[in-house]
Structure formats: C-alpha cells, structure tokens
Amino acid sequence: LSVCGLLAISARGENPPAKVIFEQYMNQAQTFADNYPREKAYLHFDNTSYYVGDTIWFKAYVTLAEKQVFSSISRPLYVELVDQAGHVTDKQIIKLSQGEGSGQFVLPQSMLSGYYEVRAYTRWMLAFSDPQYFSRTLPIYQLSHSDQLERSISTYELSPSMEKRPEETREKLSLRFFPEGGQLVEGVTSQVAFKAESKNEGNLQLSGTLYTKEGQEITSFETLHDGMGAFEYTPSALPAIAKVNFQGKKYEFTLPKALPNGYVLKVDNNAGAISVTVSCNAATPQDTLAVFISHQGRPHAYQLIHCQANEPQQFTVLSRKLPAGVLQISLLNRAGNTLCDRFVFASPRAPLQISPKGLKEIYAPYAPIRCELQLNNAIGEPMPGKLSVSIRDAVRSDYMEYDNNIFTDLLLTSDLKGYIHQPGYYFTESSLRKQKELDILLMVHGWRKYDMTQQIGISPFIPLQLPESQLVLYGQVKSTILKNKLKDIALSVMVKRDAEIITGQTVTDENGHFSIPLEDFEGSMEAVIQTRKVGKERNKDASILIDRHFSPATRAYGYKELHPEWGNIAHWQQEAEKF
Numbered sequence: 001l002s003v004c005g006l007l008a009i010s011a012r013g014e015n016p017p018a019k020v021i022f023e024q025y026m027n028q029a030q031t032f033a034d035n036y037p038r039e040k041a042y043l044h045f046d047n048t049s050y051y052v053g054d055t056i057w058f059k060a061y062v063t064l065a066e067k068q069v070f071s072s073i074s075r076p077l078y079v080e081l082v083d084q085a086g087h088v089t090d091k092q093i094i095k096l097s098q099g100e101g102s103g104q105f106v107l108p109q110s111m112l113s114g115y116y117e118v119r120a121y122t123r124w125m126l127a128f129s130d131p132q133y134f135s136r137t138l139p140i141y142q143l144s145h146s147d148q149l150e151r152s153i154s155t156y157e158l159s160p161s162m163e164k165r166p167e168e169t170r171e172k173l174s175l176r177f178f179p180e181g182g183q184l185v186e187g188v189t190s191q192v193a194f195k196a197e198s199k200n201e202g203n204l205q206l207s208g209t210l211y212t213k214e215g216q217e218i219t220s221f222e223t224l225h226d227g228m229g230a231f232e233y234t235p236s237a238l239p240a241i242a243k244v245n246f247q248g249k250k251y252e253f254t255l256p257k258a259l260p261n262g263y264v265l266k267v268d269n270n271a272g273a274i275s276v277t278v279s280c281n282a283a284t285p286q287d288t289l290a291v292f293i294s295h296q297g298r299p300h301a302y303q304l305i306h307c308q309a310n311e312p313q314q315f316t317v318l319s320r321k322l323p324a325g326v327l328q329i330s331l332l333n334r335a336g337n338t339l340c341d342r343f344v345f346a347s348p349r350a351p352l353q354i355s356p357k358g359l360k361e362i363y364a365p366y367a368p369i370r371c372e373l374q375l376n377n378a379i380g381e382p383m384p385g386k387l388s389v390s391i392r393d394a395v396r397s398d399y400m401e402y403d404n405n406i407f408t409d410l411l412l413t414s415d416l417k418g419y420i421h422q423p424g425y426y427f428t429e430s431s432l433r434k435q436k437e438l439d440i441l442l443m444v445h446g447w448r449k450y451d452m453t454q455q456i457g458i459s460p461f462i463p464l465q466l467p468e469s470q471l472v473l474y475g476q477v478k479s480t481i482l483k484n485k486l487k488d489i490a491l492s493v494m495v496k497r498d499a500e501i502i503t504g505q506t507v508t509d510e511n512g513h514f515s516i517p518l519e520d521f522e523g524s525m526e527a528v529i530q531t532r533k534v535g536k537e538r539n540k541d542a543s544i545l546i547d548r549h550f551s552p553a554t555r556a557y558g559y560k561e562l563h564p565e566w567g568n569i570a571h572w573q574q575e576a577e578k579f
Contacts, residue, residue, distance in 0.1 A: 018289075028457035042060070042062075054107050074123065183262060202559025295326075475515075
C-alpha cells in the first residue's frame, strides 16, 4: 500500500509531457488571435510625386491582417505627413466607414521641398510590442519660375540638435550578416544571408571571400539582388572573417560568433511545399521542442521535434494549406521561449486580375476619358468588388518600375523591417531565382527574435493602446506644482461649434486619466475644460495633459527613397510631341 501511495505521489509530481504543453500553447495562441485581431492600413495616392502647392489626395483602406477583409475594429485613422528630419508637419484623423475612408493634404506654397513620408495607422495597430504602420515616401518638388515643371528639390542642412530621424548607415561600406534562424552554432552548417550597402551609393553589387581566423579560405560569396545574397557556412569557436574589395580598398568584416550549443533552423520554400529542418550539435542538451508555423500571430500548424547531433529532424507542410503572405516559423522550447525563427512567403493561390479596356495612349487636354475595368478571378470569371482609381499624366508624373501596390503592401512589406526597394520585382515571374531572391529578402528584412510568450499565455499582454470604435479625447489630470496624478477630479467640458454648444462631464480614474467621446466633426473645435474635486463647489487649479503624442518612432530612410530611380518617360514625351 505504501509503495502504491508513493508511486501515485510521484506520478502527480511529474511535469506534463511535451505534447500536452505544446498543445496548450497552440490553444492559447488561437484564443489570443481571436481576442486580439490585428489591423493593417493601406493608402492609395493620386500620384507618385508632388509639387509645393499641390494637394495629396488618397483613399484609405484598413483591413484585418489575417484575412485582407475590411476591419470594423477602428474608426479613426491617423495620417501624418513627416519631413526628412522626422518632424510631423501635418496630421489628420480620417473617419473610417467599415474600413474605408479618404482624405488629403494641402501642400502650402510656403513649405520646403523635400522627401516627405506619409504614415497611416490606427491606435490598435500600435497596441503590440512590434507596432506596424503604413509608410510611403513621396518627393515634393519646388516650383519652377519658368513655364516648365522642373523636378528639383532644394537641400538644406539642419543643426544636429534638431535631427529626429535615424540614418540607415553612416559607414562608407556596411556588410551585415543574418544567420538563418537568428543564430550560428559551432559545427552545424548554416545559411547566412548578408546585405552590402554604402552611405553614398545605397545597395551594392559586391563579391568577397570568407576566411578562418588563421587565414584559411572557406568559401566565396556574391550579392544576388539589391545588395543581398547568401552563402553556406559551418562555424567554429572563432568567427570567420569576410574580406571584400570596394573602390580600390580592402575591407574586413567579422561574422557573428557561434554559440557552443544550440539549434539551427533551415527552411526550403519551393514547389508548393515548405520543408523545415532542425539541427543541433553534440553539446546541445537533449529536449523535445516544437516548430510553430504562424500567420499574423495565429499558429496554423506545429510539429514536435526531438533533435540529436548528426540526426537533423525534418518535416514538410504544403503551402496551399497555409494562408497567403508572410509566415513565421518559430522553434520553441517547453518554457515557451523562442530559440530560432524565420520568415517565409506563401503566394496567393488565386490572385485577382484587373484589366482596363478602352484606353488610348494620348489624350488632348480636357478630353474625356472613358475606361472599362474588368475584375476577374484566376480562371477568368468576373468578380464583384470595389475599386479606387488614380489617373496621372505620364509626362508630368514620376514612374517607378515594380513599385509598391496594395498586393505588396498588405502581403509582404508591412511585415518586414525597413524600406523595401521595388517590392513588385519579386513577383514579376515564378522562377527559382525569384524565389531565392525573395527568400533572402525575408532573411534580411524579417530577421528578429520574435517573442511568442504573450500569445501562448506565458507572460501577460497589456495593450499599449486601446481600439477606438469612435473618436475619443484621452488625457490626464495632474497637480500644477508637484505634478502628482489627481484621481476623482470632475471635468466639465464645453465645446462650441458654430451656434451650437455641447457640454458634458467625466471623472478621472485612480491614475488621473480621463476619456471624452466626441461626436463626428470636420475641421477643428474650441473646447473649455474645467476641473474640480468631486463633491466640492470650487474649481481646482490643475494641469490637463492631452494624450495626442502617440506616434510611432520615425524610421530611417533607405538610400533609394532619397535617390529614386524613375522610369524613362522619353517614349511618352516623343508621343506627346507628335500629337
């Protein structure tokens, strides 16, 4: 009897098996994705560049990140015009109706020309630890004194104390390395992506050689597209040295140091299947792990892995069973920590096609333009849908081949870090080279340690912002001198709009915060806010802080954003002159 009792106590004290733990993580992540669906924003502009004095017109789309259908979570959309130094020069709050809205920025003739960034986001897009927002850089040219429109931008120097926008690279030559999965492990062969760029030329075509610390040659490497490439490398305890020649000078770069033990993640994405391989060395403690394949924070599959040295574990998933867009492949241990992660792209199975009919090459000034747009599915069947259309003068507009569009934005670039040059290039054809180039792009611009502990319930999730179903004025009340948070302060609000006066009241919470729902309005309104202690007759002197500075941090401009390579319009100029 005593032995049976001891066995029962021992059984109850055992840790749950790995299969049970990872099944719980899968269920927790599904619940998290259901409770906290993410949003994405896209702006469709009427042009690709502008002049001082023009108006930037745009149509706004806000969708759910998972399904690319209109979002009903947020109604206010914040759109900002940010200058080269990173200062917000204009800001609008766009009213969304079932995920759609429209707006414009009037560019005053007193503004400076330059490369301006337009950003769009809802508060809910900033609620997570990796906030996302729409971003596009547009040249705004200065006006010419002649009859001809000249595409020129005046440059100006700012005091370093005024600069806010970070720089992408300050080096004459930069060569950065991105091990597949995020880390190198001694004795385990890994694929290493790299990116070569310089301050004065941007992305570079480059080749070089990899050497051991002792000077023995390991392998050669070269860029494949836009300064990016990849090579295979088996690291030792001492990191390898990459040697390159650039503009007549020799440069050396040290690769990341390899871990003495750990795991390496290898992914092959081709022929409609994603093959995942997990490897480790003999010094790695044995454990049961799991590989999760997620899309927009929701896991769609997971596979248990029990890796041993010289016995890599491999499994394959069909791409058609996974959602389209950027997928995240993460290797987790039982504690819920991400050991390796990697981004891959799954192509849509049946993309829609828009075909215009009835267009002519040349139109006289003010001539009517009639065009029929047909929306078809992959097999040519007509489909219903909503369209937004921009019409530009080919001679007076700037055109970039393989530019951003709603496809590349919602499915690719919105999930990557930094500026992606000509994202449409990666979808011009279905070839092994294009697949390789896209894969390297994801290793370079999708490289980061992704924390899944909040999704799987290991650590608590506290949203950094709350979703807004209507326009709300948020703020906080503090004491005037000591700046202490003042709770239980009654705020009376009076707003005057034309001949109408709107009044209301609210009370601060224990941290002095308050929120005031606002009716829809256009333009600006004056408001008078008075404060008093609840239950007291007299007003109380206090500081009222309005919470309207929640913009995401500015990003660095890519070299090509400040040095765009526009398409050649000589053909259109010749045709216009003939006409």
